[in-house]
Amino acid sequence: MEAVYRSETERNVSFAKTSRWKRRMPYVVAFSILFITTLPVILMYVWLLLNSFSSQMKHGFIPVGFTLDNWRFxxxxxxxxxxxxxxxxxxxxxxxxxxxxxxxxxxxxxxxxxxxxxxxxxxxxxxxxxxxxxxxxxxxxxxxxxxxxxxxxxxxxxxxxxxxxxxxxxxxxxxxxxxxxxxxxxxxxxxxxxxxxxxxxxxxxxxxxxxxxxxxxxxxxxxxxxxxxxxxxxxxxxxxxxxxxxxxxxxxxxxxxxxxxxxxxxxxxxxxxxxxxxxxxxxxxxxxxxxxxxxxxxx
Structure with missing residues (x-):
């Protein structure tokens, strides 16, 4: 009897987890798509900011050296x-x-x-x-x-x-x-x-x-x-x-x-x-x- 009750409880917990994931799935997909599409734009602005305070960019994207000379204007x-x-x-x-x-x-x-x-x-x-x-x-x-x-x-x-x-x-x-x-x-x-x-x-x-x-x-x-x-x-x-x-x-x-x-x-x-x-x-x-x-x- 105890084994049947435990099995029923496990099935309920598993069903609850599955239902919760089904409810969250649209949000996960939406935020994933949003993150993937906006990531290049975010990286572009980060590159601008890092480059503005760097003396040079190694390999085009690795900042080397801190300087304020770029802001002399x-x-x-x-x-x-x-x-x-x-x-x-x-x-x-x-x-x-x-x-x-x-x-x-x-x-x-x-x-x-x-x-x-x-x-x-x-x-x-x-x-x-x-x-x-x-x-x-x-x-x-x-x-x-x-x-x-x-x-x-x-x-x-x-x-x-x-x-x-x-x-x-x-x-x-x-x-x-x-x-x-x-x-x-x-x-x-x-x-x-x-x-x-x-x-x-x-x-x-x-x-x-x-x-x-x-x-x-x-x-x-x-x-x-x-x-x-x-x-x-x-x-x-x-x-x-x-x-x-x-x-x-x-x-x-x-x-x-x-x-x-x-x-x-x-x-x-x-x-x-x-x-x-x-x-x-x-x-x-x-x-x-x-x-x-x-x-x-x-x-």
Whole structure:
């Protein structure tokens, strides 16, 4: 009898273990795939970090010797043979100005345009919504010649403000569409209640509706800043002078220098370029986790 009871207990324990493994198996497979796919990216960033503090890399991936010489661009201008590079702090400031102004303009215009597309009914609204997405689908490189003539005519060629306006115009269609989705999720009853209480349309929009779409504003702000910080094509094409150089074009100068640029210096500048983005992500990750896609009703 005791042997039968022990055998039954062992079978129950074995069944429980099997069931537990079956429940965990999807998670094990998912995390395994995620680890395998992200491992090359993680190793790439680790290599950048190690190389930036190493005097050389044995066999291409084993760091040898610790040095801060690769980071000399932080306290002095880099000189390689006959090439003298601008201050990294000037490039950093220009990058911050470019990304910051782009974010402000894109959020202001995108929020107002999204609200108008969501709430106002006017002739041609359906066509405008479709054209909005089509405009965003145009690649920037297809518009370079036309944009050059426009900026040159306006006297904005080789200025950060000119490129900011171009980048804002290219980003606004998608921003307005995203914000429209968030405004669609706000019930009309909320606005009617404010109007009945004596608020005008602007006060209802500013004090009642905007607080309800804060996740959408956070999403647009974050992605606008990251888009501006990582922008290269427009800045490389329409910025010539070193006084308007950004970190993206600074890296390009290093890569295209006819002299041999040390990999250690190049990796150090690359790590420096990533640091503000990492800090920005850490500060905004709580808002990122609260972002949803927004509604699409009322189209």
């Amino acid at each position: 932080l306290w002095t201008n880099v000189e390689i043979a006959s090439s003298v590079y601008p201050s990294i702090w000037l490039a950093t400031w220009n990058s911050l100005v470019f990304a910051g102004v782009l974010t402000i303009l894109e959020v202001i215009i995108g929020v107002m345009a999204g609200f108008a597309l969501s709430r106002l009914r006017f002739p041609g609204r359906q066509g405008l919504l479709k054209i909005t997405l089509i405009l965003h689908a145009f690649p920037s490189i297809a518009l370079l010649i036309a944009v050059f003539y426009i900026l040159n005519f306006l006297g904005l060629f080789d200025t950060l403000w000119g490129v900011v306006l171009v980048k804002t115009a290219l980003q606004i269609p998608l921003t307005a569409w995203i914000m429209k989705g968030f405004f669609d999720d706000v019930p009309w009853d909320v606005e009617w209640a404010g109007l009945i209480d004596g608020c005008n349309r602007f006060k209802v929009w500013y004090t009642i509706v905007l607080p309800l779409v804060k996740p959408g504003i956070a999403a647009v702000s974050i992605f606008s800043f990251l888009s501006g910080w990582s922008e290269f094509l427009l800045l490389y094409t329409f910025i010539i002078s070193d006084s308007n150089i950004t970190l993206a074009t600074y890296l390009q100068k290093l890569l295209s220098d006819p002299n041999v640029v040390p990999y250690g210096l190049l990796t150090a500048v690359s790590v420096f370029y990533m640091l503000p983005v990492i800090a920005f992500f850490i500060l905004t990750q709580k808002s990122l986790m609260q972002i949803h896609a927004g509604g699409g009703k009322g189209v």
